[in-house]
Amino acid sequence: MSRDSTFVRSWIEAFFDRVEENQKYLTKLDSAIGDGDHGQNMVRGLRAAVQSLNDSDTRETLRNVAMSIISKTGGASGPLYGTLFMEAGKTAPDGPIALSDWAAMMRAGLDGVQRRGKAETGEKTMVDALTPAVEALESAVEQDASWSDALSDAAAAAKDGMESTTPMIATKGRASYLGDRSAGHQDPGATSSFYLFAAAVDANETSAE
Amino acid sequence: MSRDSTFVRSWIEAFFDRVEENQKYLTKLDSAIGDGDHGQNMVRGLRAAVQSLNDSDTRETLRNVAMSIISKTGGASGPLYGTLFMEAGKTAPDGPIALSDWAAMMRAGLDGVQRRGKAETGEKTMVDALTPAVEALESAVEQDASWSDALSDAAAAAKDGMESTTPMIATKGRASYLGDRSAGHQDPGATSSFYLFAAAVDANETSAE
Amino acid sequence: MKKLINDPDHVVRESLEGFAAAHPDLVSVHFNPTFVVRSDGVPDGRVGILSGGGSGHEPMHNGFVGRGMLDAACPGEVFTSPTPDQMLAATEAVSAGAGVLHLVKNYTGDVMNFEMAEEMGADEGIEVRSVVIDDDVAVEDSTYTAGRRGVGGTVLIEKMCGAAADDGRSLEEITDLARRCNSEVRSMGMALTSCTVPSAGEPTFQLADDEMEIGIGIHGEPGRDRMSLESADAVVERLMGPILSDLPFHSGDDVLLFVNGMGATPMMELYLCYRKAAAMAEDHGLNVVRNLVGPYITSLEMAGLSITMMRMTDDLVALWDAPVQTPGLRWGQ
Amino acid sequence: MKKLINDPDHVVRESLEGFAAAHPDLVSVHFNPTFVVRSDGVPDGRVGILSGGGSGHEPMHNGFVGRGMLDAACPGEVFTSPTPDQMLAATEAVSAGAGVLHLVKNYTGDVMNFEMAEEMGADEGIEVRSVVIDDDVAVEDSTYTAGRRGVGGTVLIEKMCGAAADDGRSLEEITDLARRCNSEVRSMGMALTSCTVPSAGEPTFQLADDEMEIGIGIHGEPGRDRMSLESADAVVERLMGPILSDLPFHSGDDVLLFVNGMGATPMMELYLCYRKAAAMAEDHGLNVVRNLVGPYITSLEMAGLSITMMRMTDDLVALWDAPVQTPGLRWGQ
C-alpha cells in the first residue's frame, strides 16, 4: 500500500484544521509558559501552507509548505516546522509513498528540527512529541503494519509525548526562562506536534473514504 | 461676650482635625466629580496652618494661616481658602472679637472667595455652604443670639448648603467639565466648608470647657 | 494600587530628585519652593518662558525645561496646581531683563494660583505677562462651565514660545504669539482606563472592560460621556470630528497633528491611531505639515489618547522646527 | 481587552502605516516582505546596521531606524520573531558595499529566523555578520536554559553600532564592538502587570493587586519569581543587586545607567526609580557618566521597569554622544 501527494495535501489541510480549531488552546498553553502567540503563529503559517497547495508532486508540495511556514509563521515554531517539512520533502520519493518512505520522511523532519533547535527529548519541546511518534512509525514499518495502524500508533505516541511534557522543566525555548515554574504545564509546541500526527490519521480516513 | 485669638487657634486646629478625619471622604467626593486630590490638599494646607499657630493676635494668626494655606495647598481650594482667611484676618478687630465682628470676618472671607472664584450660589461650590452659613451668622447677630446658638445655626446652615449641592449641575470648577454627570454628587469644597463652620462649634465647646 | 513608588506622600519630591540626577546638563531642581529651571540660565535680554501645573503629566512641564522651550516649570503635587511662592521664585530665576511669560493651563486652580503669584510679585520689578491656554473642545466654553481646559495645545504653545524667545522676540510679541497659537489649536481626549493618584490609593473612576470615557481631561476626572468601547478608527473619528468642526479647520489649511498618549497606551497603538487621524485630516483637505506622536502630556498611568491639531503658517513651522534640547523633546542643534 | 486597535489581526500593519505617515523624513516602510528602512538610504561604503524582532516593543526597533542607529528593522507580528524573507529584503536594502551587521536578540525564534535568513542569503554576495545580544541576568546562561535574553542592552548596542558605522568603521570592527558591548552590559526587569497580545485577547498572565513579577522578559511571559509588591526602592535593589554582581561592576567603573519603562509605567515613577538606581550605582563606587530614562524597549501596556547598565570607556561615550536622528531617539546634529 502507498500514499501520494493527495494524501500529503489532506494531511496539511487536516493539520491546519486541527490547529485552527485549537488556536485559543495553543495560545493559552503558550501564555502559561510563553508569550501567548503559538496559536496565532501556527494558524498564520498553516493558512499560508494550505493556500500554497496545488497539484504539485509530493516533494514540491512539501517544499512549498515549508517555504510558506518559514515566511509566515515567525517565532520559534516557524523555522522548526519549516525545517521539518523541508527535510521531509527532500526525503520524499518521486512517486508513490510507501510506509517506509513516510517514516523516513518524518525521521528526516525530526532530525532537521533537532539540528536547528538543538533539543533532545526531555527538554519540554515539540521534540518530546515528535520523537516517540517517529519511533512508533519506524516500529510499525519493522512490523509490517498497515498505514492505518502505523499512523494511529504514531498519533498515540505523539499524544503520550505531548502529555509527558507537563511535569518537565523546560531547558529549551522561552519556557526555560521560567525555570521550575515551567513544570505543570503542557508544552504548546508538543501539542501542535501531536496535531501533526493526528492530522495524518485524519487524512488517512479521508483517503479511505 | 467675645472671643479672642485662643478661640481662633482652636478653630483652625478643629478645622484641621475634621479635615484630616475625613480626608478619604473628601478625596472620594473629589474623585466622583474631580481629580481626587481635595482631601490631600486640605490636609496639607491645614497641617501647615496649624504649624503656623503661635501666640500672635487674631489678625496675625489669620494672616499666617492664610499664607500657609496659600503656599501649601495648591489646586482651587488653596487660593480660595487662603483668600477667605486673609480677608477674615484683615477684617478682624485688634482686640476681643464680638459676634458681630465674627460675622463680619466671615462675610469678608466669603466676599473674598467670591471675588477670586467668581462663583454665586447654585454653581455647586464651597460658596453654596459658605453663603447660608454667613447669612445665618448675620441673622444671629441681628437677633442678638449667643455665640453658641449663632455658631450652631451657622454650622447647620453650612450643612444644609453642603447637602444642597448634591443635585446641582456644576458650573464652576473642575466638576463643570462633567456637565449633567456632576449632578447626584456632593461637592467636596462645600463639604470642607461645612467642616469650617462645624469646627467653630468644636472650638467654642473647647473654649467653654 | 500598583505603582513603583515609596511613600505616596513623597512621590513628587523623589521623582524630582531622580529627574535632577538624570539631566544635570539641562536642568536644575530647587526645593522649597519647588521649581525646575534650565541649568544654563536665561541669556541676558531674552524673555523667560515659564509654566507649571500639577505633577502627574510627565514629561509636561518639567521635561520641557532646557533650551528652546521652557526656562522654568513649577510642579505641584499630583494633579494639584502649584502655589504662588513657587511661581514667584521661578519667575525671578528666569528674569533676564526682558520680562517673563507665564503659560497657564485653564483650570480654576492653576489660573488662581498664577494670578496670586502675579499679584504678589507685582512689586518685584519684573514684567510678567500671562496667557491662559484653553484648547479642549470637549468642554463648552460658556457661562455654564469653568471654561475649556488647557490640554495638548499646551505642549505646542510651549515649544512655539521657547523658539520665539530664542529668536529674540519681545515679551509683547511672544504674548501675542501665544494667544494666537491658542486661538488656532483644538484638542480632545478619551480614556480606556482611569488612573490612581498615589495619595488617593484607588482609581479616580472605574470603567468596565467594555467601556470608554470620551472627553476626558488630564487629571483623571471623568469625561463628558461614557460609552461602549469602539475600534480605534471609530474613537479617532469621535475626537477628530469636534476638533475639525470647532475651529473650524478649512480645506487647504496647513496643520500640525499631535497624537498624544495618556500614559499607558503603547506607541504601537498611538501610531495606529495616527494613521486614521492623518487620513481624516487629509480627507478634510488639510496638509499635515508637521506631527508629534507619543506620550507628552499624560495622566499618570491612564490608558487613552488625545488628539491636538494646530493650524500652521510658515512662521509657526519655523518656530516648531527651531532647535530644542530638553529631556522631553529634542531636535536641532 | 482594552486597546486602541481595529481588527486584532491587522494591528502591526496599521501601526506601521501610521508610523510611516508620521516619519517620512526618517523612514520608509515596505510591506510583503515587511521592513522599515531609513528613508535617505545607507551611504556608499558604510556598513549597514540591521535588527528586528516581534512587534510590541515600540519604539524598539522601528523607532530606532534613521540616521545614526539602525538602518533597517524587521518587525514581526506581536511578540513573534520576523521571518527570513524580511531579513533578506532588508539586508539587501541596507547593503552599501561594506557589508551588513545583524543584531539579534537572544530568543530561540529570533536566532533561528535570522540564521535561516543568513543561510538563504549566503549566495547574494552581501557580507553579513551577526551578533547575538544576551544581557539579561534574570536567566542563568547554562545548559538548562535557552540562554540569557536580549533585552535593554539591545537599545544601547544599536546606538553604539550606528555611531560606529557613521564613523566609517568596517564590518569587522563594528562586529567586535557589538560583541564587546554585549559582554559589558547587564539588565534585569520586573512587572506590576502583564500585557495582552491583541490576537490572544487576554493578559498573558495575571498578577494580584499585591503581587509583582521579578525577572521578566519583554514578551509578556511570566518571570522567575512572583512575590508581594514592594516599594520602588526595594524593587530597584532587587534588580540592581544581580546587575552589579553579575558582570561584576567594580568601584571606579564608568557606567551608562538606563532605566526603562515597560510601557505603562509613568515617567514620574521611572525618575523616582532612577533616583535609587543612581544612588546605588554611586554607593558601589560607579561614575554614572551617561543615562537614559524612559520607555524604549517595552512590552505593550505592561507596567514595570527594567534596568540596564553598561560599563563605559571614553570611546563608548563618544559613540553614545554621536548624533542620532530617529523617531525614538534624537540628539546631536
Ligand SMILES: Nc1ncnc2c1ncn2[C@@H]1O[C@H](COP(=O)(O)OP(=O)(O)O)[C@@H](O)[C@H]1O
Ligand atoms: N530549541 C527548540 N527546539 C525544539 N522546539 C522548540 C525549541 N524552542 C522552542 N521550541 C518549541 O516552540 C514552541 C513555542 O513556539 P512559539 O510560541 O510559536 O514561538 P516563540 O517561543 O518564539 O513565541 C515551544 O512550545 C516549543 O515546543
Ligand SMILES: Nc1ncnc2c1ncn2[C@@H]1O[C@H](COP(=O)(O)OP(=O)(O)O)[C@@H](O)[C@H]1O
Ligand atoms: N470658582 C470657584 N469658586 C468657588 N469654589 C470653587 C471654584 N472652583 C472650585 N471650587 C471649589 O474647589 C473644590 C475643589 O477643590 P480641590 O479639589 O482642592 O481643587 P482642584 O479642583 O483644583 O483639584 C470644589 O469642590 C469647589 O467647591
Ligand SMILES: [Mg+2]
Ligand atoms: Mg510563543
Ligand SMILES: [Mg+2]
Ligand atoms: Mg481636586
Ligand SMILES: [Mg+2]
Ligand atoms: Mg487638583
Ligand SMILES: [Mg+2]
Ligand atoms: Mg513569540
